[in-house]
Amino acid sequence: MPEKIIIFDTTLRDGEQSPGASLNIAEKVEIARQLARLKVDVIEAGFPVSSPAQFEAVKRIAGEVPAIIAGLARAKEGDIKAAYQALKEAPRKRIHTFSSTSDYHILGKFGSSRYGQTLAEKRKTVIQMSIDAVQYARTFCDDVEFSAEDAGRTDIGYLAEVIEAAIEAGATTVNIPDTTGYTLPDEFAEKIRQLKKRVKNIERAVISVHCHNDLGLAVANSLAAVQAGARQVECTVNGIGERAGNASLEEFVMALNVRKDILPFYTAINTREIYNASRMVSTFTGFPVQPNKAIVGKNAFAHESGIHQDGVLKDRNTYEIMKPEDVGVSSSKIVLGRHSGRHGLKARLQELGYRLSEEKLDQVYKLFVKLADKKKEVYDEDLRSLMGEEVYSEKPAYLLDYLHVFLGTSAIPTATVRLKKDDRILEESATGDGPVDAVFNAIDRALHTHFEVTDYQVRSVTSGRDALGEVFVRIQNGLGEAHGRGHSTDIIEASGKAYLQAINNILKQRDTVSLEEKTSA
Numbered sequence: 306m307p308e309k310i311i312i313f314d315t316t317l318r319d320g321e322q323s324p325g326a327s328l329n330i331a332e333k334v335e336i337a338r339q340l341a342r343l344k345v346d347v348i349e350a351g352f353p354v355s356s357p358a359q360f361e362a363v364k365r366i367a368g369e370v371p372a373i374i375a376g377l378a379r380a381k382e383g384d385i386k387a388a389y390q391a392l393k394e395a396p397r398k399r400i401h402t403f404s405s406t407s408d409y410h411i412l413g414k415f416g417s418s419r420y421g422q423t424l425a426e427k428r429k430t431v432i433q434m435s436i437d438a439v440q441y442a443r444t445f446c447d448d449v450e451f452s453a454e455d456a457g458r459t460d461i462g463y464l465a466e467v468i469e470a471a472i473e474a475g476a477t478t479v480n481i482p483d484t485t486g487y488t489l490p491d492e493f494a495e496k497i498r499q500l501k502k503r504v505k506n507i508e509r510a511v512i513s514v515h516c517h518n519d520l521g522l523a524v525a526n527s528l529a530a531v532q533a534g535a536r537q538v539e540c541t542v543n544g545i546g547e548r549a550g551n552a553s554l555e556e557f558v559m560a561l562n563v564r565k566d567i568l569p570f571y572t573a574i575n576t577r578e579i580y581n582a583s584r585m586v587s588t589f590t591g592f593p594v595q596p597n598k599a600i601v602g603k604n605a606f607a608h609e610s611g612i613h614q615d616g617v618l619k620d621r622n623t624y625e626i627m628k629p630e631d632v633g634v635s636s637s638k639i640v641l642g643r644h645s646g647r648h649g650l651k652a653r654l655q656e657l658g659y660r661l662s663e664e665k666l667d668q669v670y671k672l673f674v675k676l677a678d679k680k681k682e683v684y685d686e687d688l689r690s691l692m693g694e695e696v697y698s699e700k701p702a703y704l705l706d707y708l709h710v711f712l713g714t715s716a717i718p719t720a721t722v723r724l725k726k727d728d729r730i731l732e733e734s735a736t737g738d739g740p741v742d743a744v745f746n747a748i749d750r751a752l753h754t755h756f757e758v759t760d761y762q763v764r765s766v767t768s769g770r771d772a773l774g775e776v777f778v779r780i781q782n783g784l785g786e787a788h789g790r791g792h793s794t795d796i797i798e799a800s801g802k803a804y805l806q807a808i809n810n811i812l813k814q815r816d817t818v819s820l821e822e823k824t825s826a
């Protein structure tokens with residue numbers, strides 16, 4: 306039978322210790338509510354003694370959010386009392402107290418002579434302060450967690466002694482933190498196995514782990530620990546936390562979920578709330594989620610390369626090990642870009658309502674590749690423009706084959722254009738008040754004509770620095786009046802295309818010969 310792993314979320318305590326991530330009380334309450342929807346078992350809401358705002362946030366969460374609510378406290382009476390005061394409204398509360406057990410911490414942090422002179426004396430003092438803290442916390446509530454900070458670098462014999470003393474004093478959960486993210490998975494798992502062997506009455510407490518990510522191993526260490534006997538995992542949404550962060554909740558939970566074939570464990574997490582939780586934490590903390598972040602990154606379910614797109618379109622199991630819907634992402638995404646192939650393009654065009662023959666698809670694909678070379682991502686609006694402007698417009702009389710513009714803050718804008726009509730090439734240069742005017746003048750000169758521009762509009766069709774720009778132009782002269790549209794990531798090029806399309810439209814209306822033939826005839 307699979308065994309349950311308790312999920313202890315510390316986004317609001319260790320997560321908020323991330324440099325730069327501070328949350329106000331309202332934001333913390335909102336995140337706590339989302340954590341409850343996510344169905345985490347324990348929410349560590351803060352460190353009440355550390356400030357009035359921390360105290361108030363823990364108090365509000367304790368009074369409003371349905372989960373076990375924990376508050377952190379050093380092995381000090383004042384901290385423990387403050388934690389209890391903040392937690393007391395919670396129907397289910399936990400005081401989480403800790404001392405430090407590695408020699409680095411004992412000699413470094415507890416260096417003062419009041420802890421003793423020698424390492425052995427200081428170690429004794431730490432055991433006693435741990436016992437006192439747990440016993441004192443038990444006078445307030447039955448659910449007391451004890452952590453041995455820097456357990457990852459603590460001598461196993463001494464760690465076993467401290468943990469045994471904490472259980473004897475009444476700790477119901479004993480947490481083994483890899484505070485500095487130092488251990489490797491096998492080593493950490495062995496630590497848990499040794500504790501199970503060496504600590505008398507270990508079965509009276511739940512073994513918890515709290516792994517940091519300094520070497521990028523927090524989730525791997527948590528999984529190894531669970532396989533060795535830990536039954537609570539401490540983690541944070543998006544893996545935020547002190548320095549390089551904590552084990553990421555979403556990665557740990559989904560690893561158990563996806564690999565249940567070899568990991569006989571489950572959690573109570575409602576995985577469909579993962580993405581919402583991730584977005585909320587990212588927005589409130591101001592910490593963006595890196596695009597390639599597992600589970601919740603923008604690219605976690607996005608496929609760009611042609612071979613992958615083809616595979617996913619045929620059968621998504623080819624490149625997806627979990628369903629995006631299972632983590633609250635609406636669907637996987639085919640991202641069209643320079644690595645995409647015809648299958649991906651065709652599928653997206655079909656979604657947009659275009660049904661293309663193979664011949665037409667080839668034509669669009671060539672245009673698409675040209676555009677994709679200029680842009681990082683080709684969006685739906687880019688495709689719609691491409692289809693409208695290039696594919697379904699009738700073959701234009703004149704094509705803008707080449708454009709060169711010279712401009713600068715103190716230079717006269719000059720444009721050179723090369724127009725193509727069938728096998729005829731027309732090339733001209735002209736100056737203008739600005740680069741767009743110079744392009745229009747050069748086209749006029751090439752075609753021996755002149756049009757008045759009665760409307761000119763530019764808008765961005767897509768977003769970002771490489772956005773596709775759309776130019777709308779209305780022109781008139783004695784021959785008639787027409788408008789044209791042009792698209793490009795370069796609005797000067799888009800302007801030239803729009804101007805030429807308007808000219809072509811006038812020619813179409815008049816069903817006439819080409820301009821330069823007419824004027825030169």
Ligand SMILES: CC(=O)SCCNC(=O)CCNC(=O)[C@H](O)C(C)(C)COP(=O)(O)OP(=O)(O)OC[C@H]1O[C@@H](n2cnc3c(N)ncnc32)[C@H](O)[C@@H]1OP(=O)(O)O
Nearest residue numbers: 322352354355356379380381403404405414415454484547
């Ligand atoms: C691994 C972790 O994540 S632990 C949690 C870390 N989180 C935080 O520190 C965030 C909130 N912290 C704070 O607001 C402040 O540090 C406070 C309010 C807790 C304490 O502030 P101050 O009293 O000014 O002490 P300061 O933070 O400078 O130093 C920490 C003191 O706690 C002591 N201490 C550290 N850990 C423990 C412990 N587990 N039990 C008892 N004392 C401890 C240190 O030895 C030091 O004591 P000293 O003044 O006698 O040398």
Ligand SMILES: CC(C)C(=O)C(=O)O
Nearest residue numbers: 452454455482484515
């Ligand atoms: C307070 C403890 C559990 C901690 O955050 C750590 O050791 O990393």
Ligand SMILES: [Mg+2]
Nearest residue numbers: 319484515547
């Ligand atoms: Mg920590």
